Amino acid sequence: MTLTSRPLPSPPARRLPALTLLLCLALSLPLAAQERTAVIGARALLEPWSDPLEALGTLRADESVTLSATVTEIVAEVNFRDGEVVEAGQLLVRLEDGEEQAQLRVTQALRDERRSAVERLTQLQNRNMAPRADVEDAQARLRQVQAEIQALEARLTNYRLRAPFDGMVGFRNVSIGALVTPGTELVTLDKLDVMKLDFSVPEVYLALLEPGLGLTARSVAFPDETFEGEVASVGSRIDPVSRSVAVRAELQNPELRLRPGMLMVVVLRRSPREAVVVPESVLIPSGDRQYVLVIDETDEYRLERREVRVGERRLGQAEILEGLAPDELVVSHGVQRAREGDRVRLLGIASDEASIREILEAQRDEGDA
Template sequence: MAFKSSKHVALAAIGMAAALGAAWWFQKPAPPRPPGSAAAPAEAGRSAPVTVTVQAQAARQMTLRDEAQAVGSLRSRQSVMLRPEVSGRVTQLNFHDGQRVRHGQLLVQFDDQLPRAQIRQSQAELSIAQANHHRNQELVAQGFISQRSLEESAANLEVAQARLALAQATARQLQIVAPFDGIAGIRSVSVGDYLKDGADIVNLEDLDAVYVDFRLPERLQGKVRTGQRAQVAFDALPGVRYAAVVQAISPQIDADGRAVAVRGCMDNRRLQLRPGMFARVTVGFSERGDALVIPEEAIVPEAASPYVLKIVAGPQAGSRVARRTPVRLGLRAPGWVQVLDGLQVGDLVVTAGQQRIGKDDTPVQVAPQQDAGAAAPASPAAGNAADTADAAMAAPLPGPDPCQSPLPDPRHAVG
């Protein structure tokens, strides 16, 4: 038994000695190589840089628009729900549903027999008061009555005139007229209905021009101005865009959404647009025809200092290397970004394969299909208006633009 244990210890000692010898052999320094001798193939492979195949595109100049997109809703330029001021029974409806009506047109007549009788009574009293006052003027001139009698007759005349005006105003309250030119909606009453004051009768909409209300981020409140042009597209009207003019900007920033409310106006004499429609608005602030742009996939974000991998000539003839180049960015368009500083027209930047480039001056080989440069797409500005790239602008109609026409004087809006 003791003999077997000694044998095992000896074998273990021999194995450890062999392992230590092998470790010393592999770790000892290589003997010096004579000058001019060729390196071993393995060492040559480790020292030679690896060429990375990448895709690249050249920086080019294109037209870029500084613009913002938003969603909004349409509103009538003028809209009102007609309601009676006093209670009464409907005796006439002088319009049809959806009919165009004119300013001052009588739309609804209530029962006015009592006010008309009061008007006739007031007119008779006024005639008597006028005759008495005229006669007293003659008598005062002849000295038959005192001046006080003339003053009393004048006061009676004014009272009679006021009673007639009151009767006429009461009768007018029983007539509902159109406050402006527009299109009547669908009525909710019929002849013979007895309505309480304030009951809904019919809505009236001025659709020759419509407003589009939308919101822009507060950072843009210094750029938007009244009179600026905007393009508006609608999901309900695919392939059609309308031109809008910014007419009003809210003086207050919405504290909830940190946005500013903006209102634009559009010519709607074609009557294609309806209040309540969903709209996609693109507001243009400026246009730059010589913006230097590169594909957005070429940008490598790094905190506040983005950079690109620029392809430059390498140390060997015909070779190329990638070099990290910081850039300052400007406007953006779908798939493109403007470079304000760091590149020039024609500079080649890596668009795919950046993750395989570990350090500057890494040799690169540009994929043949990209080396010559892909066909330049249309101006990035053409794609800035999402969902409207293939839409056609609605041609302006002859005649004055209703958005430029002043609204009726509110003091004379009701006839």
């Protein structure tokens, strides 16, 4: 019988390298899974808050006047430029007044003459050399001429147009040598350091309106700016057609950028109060409820999903009535990837000093380094 040799099976030790490779791969998967989700946080802040009430208003100058001629005469001087800021009492326009000045000088000379006559008669009367009636007649004639001087001086003011208050003049529409008549408009003057803002509010809000109520106003001319003001007075009547009440507010305008006639979007700050405020981006809606992801800074940034009650909203912010305390840290960006119980990697805290863009750019620079 012939014996045939068969190859022996490979020993188990030859499979060790493959098992080791699989084990390393298995161990590496949990390490990748343990990478923390990157998020940007935001603080819940205690800030002044109010319920907004919007309206449309029109600006008016605090004081406004159109200076016109009251006599027929020729313009002798024009002492202003278009858009110039002038002071109260400053001479703006002078009309020819030579004839009136001559009449005034004649009357003043007559006053001096009659005053001397009164003095002479008074001395004679003291010596019993003139009747008392003559003295009294002379005094009456002196008072008469003094009254004429006052009348002439009052008429002369009509030939000089002065600024009645500090303000800004409008366009110059008159020239030296032009003949003006009573009613001719010579220059406009507006007091612009304080502006009046007139608008209407539905009568349902009448009980909330009172002098001193704060407001903000915006204009398309300055889209990036907000002007602060307050209610100065509330109208005494309700419009029977529109069922609204007229309100007048005052805005400070120290740089004189606001002008009469501008249309302003007014936001009244009703029910002013202190409130916990967060960015709207932190809210997670679920049905008719709202949640936030609170970052526990004492537990390695572990997340807690918490229900909150939201009040009013405005310009990307939300008022939190319940569920969140001031200074708590919540997830603002990265909400979609974060889960309750996770520990996250905080890239930064968004605020007025550090925007989302700045935080992301700083992280990118660190990664490049």
